[in-house]
Every structure is written in structure tokens, then in C-alpha cells.
Amino acid sequence: MPAYPAETALVENAPAKVNLTLRVLSRRADGYHELESLVVFAGCGDRLTFIPGDELALDVGGPRAAHAGETADNLVLKAARGLKSLVPGLTVGAFQLEKTLPVAAGLGGGSADAAAALRLLARANNLKPDDPRLYEAARATGADVPVCLDPRPRLMRGIGEKLSAPLIMPQLHAVLVNPGAALATKLVFAGCKPGPASVEGFDVAALAQAASLEALLPLLAAEPNDLESSAIGLAPVVAQVLAELAALAGCRLARMSGSGATCFGVFLSAAQAAAAAKTLAGKYPDWWICETTFG
Numbered sequence: 001m002p003a004y005p006a007e008t009a010l011v012e013n014a015p016a017k018v019n020l021t022l023r024v025l026s027r028r029a030d031g032y033h034e035l036e037s038l039v040v041f042a043g044c045g046d047r048l049t050f051i052p053g054d055e056l057a058l059d060v061g062g063p064r065a066a067h068a069g070e071t072a073d074n075l076v077l078k079a080a081r082g083l084k085s086l087v088p089g090l091t092v093g094a095f096q097l098e099k100t101l102p103v104a105a106g107l108g109g110g111s112a113d114a115a116a117a118l119r120l121l122a123r124a125n126n127l128k129p130d131d132p133r134l135y136e137a138a139r140a141t142g143a144d145v146p147v148c149l150d151p152r153p154r155l156m157r158g159i160g161e162k163l164s165a166p167l168i169m170p171q172l173h174a175v176l177v178n179p180g181a182a183l184a185t186k187l188v189f190a191g192c193k194p195g196p197a198s199v200e201g202f203d204v205a206a207l208a209q210a211a212s213l214e215a216l217l218p219l220l221a222a223e224p225n226d227l228e229s230s231a232i233g234l235a236p237v238v239a240q241v242l243a244e245l246a247a248l249a250g251c252r253l254a255r256m257s258g259s260g261a262t263c264f265g266v267f268l269s270a271a272q273a274a275a276a277a278k279t280l281a282g283k284y285p286d287w288w289i290c291e292t293t294f295g
Helices: 075-085 109-125 132-141 146-149 185-190 205-206 213-221 230-233 236-247 270-283
Strands: 010-019 022-028 035-052 056-060 092-098 154-158 172-178 251-256 261-266 290-293
Touching: 010 109, 010 146, 010 172, 035 109, 035 172, 056 132, 075 109, 075 132, 092 109, 092 172, 092 185, 109 132, 146 154, 172 270, 185 230, 185 290, 205 213, 213 251, 213 261, 230 236, 236 251, 236 261, 236 270, 261 270, 270 290
Parallel strands: 056 092
Antiparallel strands: 010 035, 022 035, 035 092, 035 154, 035 290, 172 261, 172 290, 251 261
16 A cells, blocks of 8 residues: 655544444334434544545555455445535545454444545545535435544434434443454344334433433443344344353443444443453454443
């Protein structure tokens, strides 16, 4: 891959998106599902570098590059082309993606990469962060891209296009675990039965007052991930990951993120999370394990 001149390159992190909760409320006539999800972003993720130029290009590297699929189909390029169609004279250029997140993992890695590309193009073209064309391009790129555009905790509704204002939440110490099982989102949703129409939705007022993990836990426990059972049916190892996390000292919540197969454990302290990650890595050296924070 080319080395970008340090004085001209722009860089954005693409943090992993984690669904602390995910309710599947109904299936729409167009085949999409109405959702409600409390989304946070992890302290780990991919990294995207950009240098302005005449041609739009993308190079993919990093430990997960081989699993990132065809470059021509990458959401980074789709997002960039979408914004170019909306902004006359948009300066494009070359992107370099350092891929570290597992793919098809329920962490919104491709969506986070696309959102980072839009932020980079906005910086290079002096577009304001709230320029509506950024959101329009994000929405056209994928359902999870809008929430990744400004990666702060939010409630996500609809098919991902309805976003709450950023939420103030306590920082959570966590461990992310992916056992190497790639799950197709479409298949996981196909096996899920939507919840009752009477689901009232997340108590935003209570969430705003949850200034500590102890206050937040009951709210999270009451709002599960409705896709877990379907994912386990397709990849039984997800149940094993959840059981392993739940058994670790200090784990207060073990749950799958998104459509899986990545799961997370929430811990009371950074020391407990670090110890848990070390224990799991010793037991399952082939699993992707990341000690991190959510916020």
C-alpha cells in the first residue's frame, strides 16, 4: 500500500458499534424490520486514512484485510460515491483502511468505516459536520451508517434512520469476543420472531438518570437482544461465548451485539475486564478478544 505523506493525510478512527440492546418490533412490507436499539461505541475499531487527489481509490490492509471482501464493493467507496453525487465539485482521493475488526460480526465495522470516510470527506471539503448531505449519503449507504456518522451513545429506531440526540451514559468496562463465526445479518433476521406490538420502548428519562453501571444494569436487563436465539440457532458457539463471559469474575451482563456473532461482557472495573480478557485468551487462543470501554 502507498505511504501517505504525513503532512497531507487525514485520519479518522472507525470505532466498533455495539448494540447494548436490540428489540425487533415488526417486519415491514419491504422486508426490513422496525427496531429499537441502544447503541454505544467501543474504544477499539478500524482506522481510515485519506489523502485528497483526483481519483477515488481504496487500499485495505491490517490483520482482517483478507476477510474484508472485494474492494470494489467496500462501503467506504459506496459512501464516497454517494456523497460525490450530492456535492458538486467534491474533492475525492485515496483511502487506506486498516482493518482490525472481524467482519460479519455484529459490530457494524463496514458501516463505521463508511461513516469515517464521510467524516474525512467533510473535513477535506470544509463541510459542516451537520451538513444534511452527509446524513443523506450515510442513509443511502447502509442502515447502520447514520448512527456511526457521529459515534456517540444513542437510541436507534426505525431501520436505523431515526436517531435520538446523543445520550450521556457512564463509561462501561467491557470485553468483546468473536469466536470466528461469521453470521449473515439477513439470515439472523429471517429466523427472528418480532416482539409484541405493545413493546413500550426504552425509558429515556430513566436512562438519562442512570449515572452509574449499577443504575444502568436493570434498564439493560429489561431490554434484551431479540436476535440472540436466532443467531444461536445458526451458530451454537454464540451460546458458548455467552456462557463463558457470564462465568467470568465481575461480569455483570453478557449479551450478543447486533446480529452476532460478537458478544460482550460488561464488568465493574477495568482490572476485572483485563483479567477476564486474559483468562479467555488463554483458554481460546483462536477467538478474537478485545478488552475495551463503551461510551
